[in-house]
Amino acid sequence: MKGPEAKKGATATGAKIPRTERGRRTLRALLDAAADEFGEKGFHDAAIAKIADRAGIAIGSFYTYFDSKEAIFRALVRDMSRQVKEHVVPTILREPDRLSGEQAGIEAFLDFVRHHKALYTIIDQARFVAADAHHDHYQSIADGYRASLDDAVENGDLIAGDNEVRAWAIMGMNVFLGLRYGVWTDDGDPSEVAKAASEMISSGLSRK
Amino acid sequence: MKGPEAKKGATATGAKIPRTERGRRTLRALLDAAADEFGEKGFHDAAIAKIADRAGIAIGSFYTYFDSKEAIFRALVRDMSRQVKEHVVPTILREPDRLSGEQAGIEAFLDFVRHHKALYTIIDQARFVAADAHHDHYQSIADGYRASLDDAVENGDLIAGDNEVRAWAIMGMNVFLGLRYGVWTDDGDPSEVAKAASEMISSGLSRK
Numbered sequence: 001m002k003g004p005e006a007k008k009g010a011t012a013t014g015a016k017i018p019r020t021e022r023g024r025r026t027l028r029a030l031l032d033a034a035a036d037e038f039g040e041k042g043f044h045d046a047a048i049a050k051i052a053d054r055a056g057i058a059i060g061s062f063y064t065y066f067d068s069k070e071a072i073f074r075a076l077v078r079d080m081s082r083q084v085k086e087h088v089v090p091t092i093l094r095e096p097d098r099l100s101g102e103q104a105g106i107e108a109f110l111d112f113v114r115h116h117k118a119l120y121t122i123i124d125q126a127r128f129v130a131a132d133a134h135h136d137h138y139q140s141i142a143d144g145y146r147a148s149l150d151d152a153v154e155n156g157d158l159i160a161g162d163n164e165v166r167a168w169a170i171m172g173m174n175v176f177l178g179l180r181y182g183v184w185t186d187d188g189d190p191s192e193v194a195k196a197a198s199e200m201i202s203s204g205l206s207r208k
Numbered sequence: 209m210k211g212p213e214a215k216k217g218a219t220a221t222g223a224k225i226p227r228t229e230r231g232r233r234t235l236r237a238l239l240d241a242a243a244d245e246f247g248e249k250g251f252h253d254a255a256i257a258k259i260a261d262r263a264g265i266a267i268g269s270f271y272t273y274f275d276s277k278e279a280i281f282r283a284l285v286r287d288m289s290r291q292v293k294e295h296v297v298p299t300i301l302r303e304p305d306r307l308s309g310e311q312a313g314i315e316a317f318l319d320f321v322r323h324h325k326a327l328y329t330i331i332d333q334a335r336f337v338a339a340d341a342h343h344d345h346y347q348s349i350a351d352g353y354r355a356s357l358d359d360a361v362e363n364g365d366l367i368a369g370d371n372e373v374r375a376w377a378i379m380g381m382n383v384f385l386g387l388r389y390g391v392w393t394d395d396g397d398p399s400e401v402a403k404a405a406s407e408m409i410s411s412g413l414s415r416k
Binding site for chain 2: 042044098099120121124125127128135138142149152156157158159161162165166168169170171172173174175176177179180181184188192193196197199200201202203204205206207
């Protein structure tokens with residue numbers, strides 16, 4: 001599939017590169033507006049005119065940034081992947097060890113989900129609207145996770161094993177805890193949920 | 209939302225009750241045809257006429273079983289939940305202990321996914337088409353999982369803890385391993401994938 005990334009001068013999010021600070025602010029406003037519009041209406045019913053309107057710009061200006069509804073949708077998926085990582089990864093790295101890092105990471109993810117409930121709607125829609133962007137979203141998160149598990153095995157913190165399987169398993173765990181405790185309900189203390197899940201990853205459930 | 213389950217005489221899958229063996233076979237053929245049609249075309253582009261055609265019945269007969277495209281879609285989601293459970297749960301129960309049961313369950317799920325690739329497409333679509341059916345699908349699997357964890361804690365096989373969190377975490381793990389090793393690729397030996405995941409659940413990753 002030929003995505004906007006193929007365009008000369010495309011940014012990492014697939015938007016055309018804004019040359020000014022004002023342009024970068026408008027791009028940010030467009031992506032936030034797109035999250036609201038796609039999150040509420042879904043891809044098919046969402047309209048470029050509404051996105052421009054929510055962002056407070058003229059519809060003609062929209063095309064300075066994106067060529068189509070699909071282009072801004074793809075850019076939004078990449079932007080959300082990046083936002084999740086920027087919210088979660090530094091929290092993990094601040095912790096002194098792997099277990100507390102894991103716990104802090106899950107808690108940070110639950111916090112992110114509670115404040116960005118459109119995340120799941122948009123990523124799930126991507127499966128149908130832009131399958132490659134959907135695939136890349138999860139693959140890039142899994143790759144990052146796998147690399148951190150490889151490091152932890154290397155450092156002697158974790159026992160050696162199939163870190164590809166572990167990365168996908170832990171990502172799935174986080175996604176479903178986010179669905180249960182972030183999207184569907186706000187019940188459950190994120191810190192307690194994160195503690196229960198990270199203890200399972202760290203020490204397992206078996207009575208030794 | 210008023211679903212077909214509200215109808216008098218509805219079965220557990222939301223279809224009207226077939227009174228004959230032939231009727232039950234036709235219902236089965238309709239659900240299998242619906243899985244193919246919704247899996248390939250998606251809900252919006254799927255057509256009742258095509259489902260009837262794939263099932264080898266006249267379109268008029270379709271309405272003996274379901275009132276609408278949404279009704280058969282909802283019935284299909286419930287049917288798939290049931291099929292997953294019927295494929296996976298007996299495999300778990302055949303094993304002598306929790307760890308080998310966990311491993312056998314993950315392996316059985318990967319096997320199911322490789323043979324029912326439409327599962328993910330249909331469940332993900334349900335999020336948009338029939339949000340309550342999507343919710344019920346995961347909630348019912350999580351409830352079953354939680355009950356089995358409660359039993360295992362009771363029996364002294366597992367350490368006590370928040371089994372709601374654990375159930376959602378393990379379900380998410382299975383769903384994402386199914387996506388990675390069943391839907392997207394057939395690489396990875398299901399038995400090895402299941403072993404790596406079940407060992408993580410059982411004993412954790414930390415070097416003690």
